[in-house]
Amino acid sequence: MKVAFLTLGCKVNAYETDKMKEIFEDAGHTVTGFENCADVYIVNTCTVTNIADRKSRKMLHRARKNNPLALVVATGCYAESAVKKGEEDECIDIFVLNKDKSNILEIVCSAVKDRTYNVCYDEKNQIEKKERTRAYVKVQDGCNQYCTYCIIPYVRGSLKSRNEKDIVAEVRELAAKGYKEIVVTGIHLSSYGADSGNFVKLGGRPLSSLLKAISSVDGVERIRLGSLEPRIITESFVKELASIPQLCPHFHLSLQSGCDTVLKRMNRHYTTKEYLECLEILRRYFENPAITTDIIAGFPNETEEEFEETCRFAYKAKFAQIHVFKYSKRQGTIAAKMNGQLTEQAKAERSQRLSIIEKELEELYRKSAVKEYEKVLFEEITEIDNKKYIVGYNERYIRIAVPINEVKDVYKLHNTIKEVHILENLTDGILLGTCN
Numbered sequence: 199m200k201v202a203f204l205t206l207g208c209k210v211n212a213y214e215t216d217k218m219k220e221i222f223e224d225a226g227h228t229v230t231g232f233e234n235c236a237d238v239y240i241v242n243t244c245t246v247t248n249i250a251d252r253k254s255r256k257m258l259h260r261a262r263k264n265n266p267l268a269l270v271v272a273t274g275c276y277a278e279s280a281v282k283k284g285e286e287d288e289c290i291d292i293f294v295l296n297k298d299k300s301n302i303l304e305i306v307c308s309a310v311k312d313r314t315y316n317v318c319y320d321e322k323n324q325i326e327k328k329e330r331t332r333a334y335v336k337v338q339d340g341c342n343q344y345c346t347y348c349i350i351p352y353v354r355g356s357l358k359s360r361n362e363k364d365i366v367a368e369v370r371e372l373a374a375k376g377y378k379e380i381v382v383t384g385i386h387l388s389s390y391g392a393d394s395g396n397f398v399k400l401g402g403r404p405l406s407s408l409l410k411a412i413s414s415v416d417g418v419e420r421i422r423l424g425s426l427e428p429r430i431i432t433e434s435f436v437k438e439l440a441s442i443p444q445l446c447p448h449f450h451l452s453l454q455s456g457c458d459t460v461l462k463r464m465n466r467h468y469t470t471k472e473y474l475e476c477l478e479i480l481r482r483y484f485e486n487p488a489i490t491t492d493i494i495a496g497f498p499n500e501t502e503e504e505f506e507e508t509c510r511f512a513y514k515a516k517f518a519q520i521h522v523f524k525y526s527k528r529q530g531t532i533a534a535k536m537n538g539q540l541t542e543q544a545k546a547e548r549s550q551r552l553s554i555i556e557k558e559l560e561e562l563y564r565k566s567a568v569k570e571y572e573k574v575l576f577e578e579i580t581e582i583d584n585k586k587y588i589v590g591y592n593e594r595y596i597r598i599a600v601p602i603n604e605v606k607d608v609y610k611l612h613n614t615i616k617e618v619h620i621l622e623n624l625t626d627g628i629l630l631g632t633c634n
């Protein structure tokens with residue numbers, strides 16, 4: 199069978215898609231690009247916002263359009279919530295719940311058994327090139343935090359951490375396949391290990407111990423952390439992190455709002471003062487770390503003053519990148535029932551204002567790398583304005599491009615880490631560098 203995948207949403211979904219691809223490939227099936235003709239389309243959906251819901255539905259319909267005779271499979275959090283609500287869509291043949299993703303091969307095989315489906319002879323069909331550069335490793339699932347706006351604890355369930363030994367064995371396999379960078383991810387990564395003890399007393403120790411174990415695996419040249427919650431950032435935890443040479447100085451610390459009263463209504467358990475203290479610790483132990491974050495614009499009852507406080511806070515925190523989300527009402531959450539819901543127009547206007555700040559801060563941070571020597575893990579060849587470049591990321595997750603005509607044996611550069619001298623800004627979001 200030819201099986202095409204599409205992933206929406208978070209890094210956990212990206213990890214789970216990789217796992218599902220592996221299951222199909224190991225069983226001798228061909229993984230192909232989503233735009234190609236396939237026998238089975240698997241869309242790993244997301245439901246974090248209304249936009250994510252819409253995009254999930256759109257991609258399922260696109261799959262149906264790509265091959266009207268294919269089996270279209272919806273999995274992931276949107277699929278999960280659609281099953282719970284009893285929603286149906288004629289373009290979806292089957293739903294696979296998150297807990298059943300590891301059995302997806304059997305579920306799909308039994309669904310296609312008696313089905314006459316199209317065999318794709320499309321010449322353009324190509325096996326997706328495996329980018330053995332960066333691999334996601336999910337170390338925990340679920341969340342017990344119940345932020346008032348978030349539907350995730352209801353669709354992913356409560357906290358479940360994986361065993362350190364199993365994770366390290368998986369990393370060993372990935373490193374043996376050639377992956378250089380491991381992205382350690384989870385739905386609520388900061389809670390890793392908290393299901394086996396008191397989180398506050400543990401002070402992030404299960405996670406730092408896991409990271410140390412991962413760093414001892416041969417071939418792991420970089421470790422990147424997924425999203426962290428500010429409360430895990432203590433002096434002792436960061437000291438442990440700083441002792442891991444492969445750990446990237448890139449920290450995604452969810453903020454959600456830069457105003458204490460809004461944070462309280464969101465049921466986030468920190469203040470802006472405490473958040474700034476976390477940044478101070480990180481900046482003390484790591485040189486110019488990339489601090490990235492998520493901010494929600496237009497939470498229920500957010501006043502203009504509260505929003506402006508968030509804008510001022512973004513400048514104060516000097517974020518390298520902000521993922522701006524327009525508040526999205528998720529049925530079943532506490533925030534969805536709150537009075538004082540803002541109009542779509544007001545939310546859009548605030549998210550636009552915040553996006554302008556994000557662009558300014560992101561550019562400022564990116565430019566701090568100009569004239570520096572940066573270590574880049576080269577991942578792909580891309581064309582920009584009719585010129586070809588080999589492109590990769592530095593440790594601080596800045597995208598850097600080197601013209602291929604300046605490089606000897608460009609294909610040998612793929613999946614290696616090289617020092618690059620940064621010359622200038624090339625285009626939106628990418629810096630130009632030279633290896634010579």
Ligand code: SF4
Pocket residue numbers: 341342343344345348349350351385386
């Ligand atoms: S910490 Fe909050 S925002 Fe993150 S998954 Fe848990 S409930 Fe959702």
